[in-house]
Amino acid sequence: IDNCTVPVVVDFEMADITKGKSCYCNKDLTEEELRTLVKTINGKDTIWGVANCNIDDKSYAALTFQLNAMFRKYNINECIQKIASLAMTSVETGFFQTAGEVSGNTASSQYFYKGRGLLQLTGSGNQPVMYSDYQQKIGTAHDIINNPDLVAQKLFLAVDSAGWVWNQIKSPSWPVRDKRSDETQTEFEAKMKASEWKRNKFPKGLSKNLNGIALLMKENEEDYFFLISRLLQGYIPTSTSDYPTALHLDRRK
16 A cells, blocks of 8 residues: 555555555545445455345445444554554455355354354354353444354444454464373473464564554454464464465465
């Protein structure tokens, strides 16, 4: 993006939103710019086109309004923060094609608290987990504990929850620790080796949320974009630089 100090390899299309290649730091997207972006990414400008998507407002005007409001509310202000967060929706929602996880072969797709919203607010089976935390954020206007489908049905919740998730998920510090009684020596050593690798690989990202990590992409785009992707998917204790098929890293880029 011209006028920004961002080494954008993360999806040229995200950067080249308009012909003028204007900087979008602290600036709203327009409806036409969003439409152009969707068409560039998906090949057509249709939004919310998946059969099971029953979001309450499928207009570009409403989506543009809610995205801009969410960016401002959650301090997603710089171009690189907007680019990185939007890039994640390519895998999580097909880039504005659906707002809920489609039932499939994965365990999470069968959860009562399965992934919903632009960045897939997800619980654990019948345990609400992040749904409970987000419920506290939004108050009593929408009961997402008893009716979690609201996050995929109400455009405000689908978009706003993404901003909340973007700020809520943080990188662990992966500290040195003692062996726990429920671990074998082999398991403990594997975890400690992986933790050391992560501390060395992502030194500036430790304990930061995704929005903060996105800013680090200015100096090391590849590593910190990878870290964001892994944290959203779930970075298990013994994992390091592996690229599982389910990560869909190329689609996120």
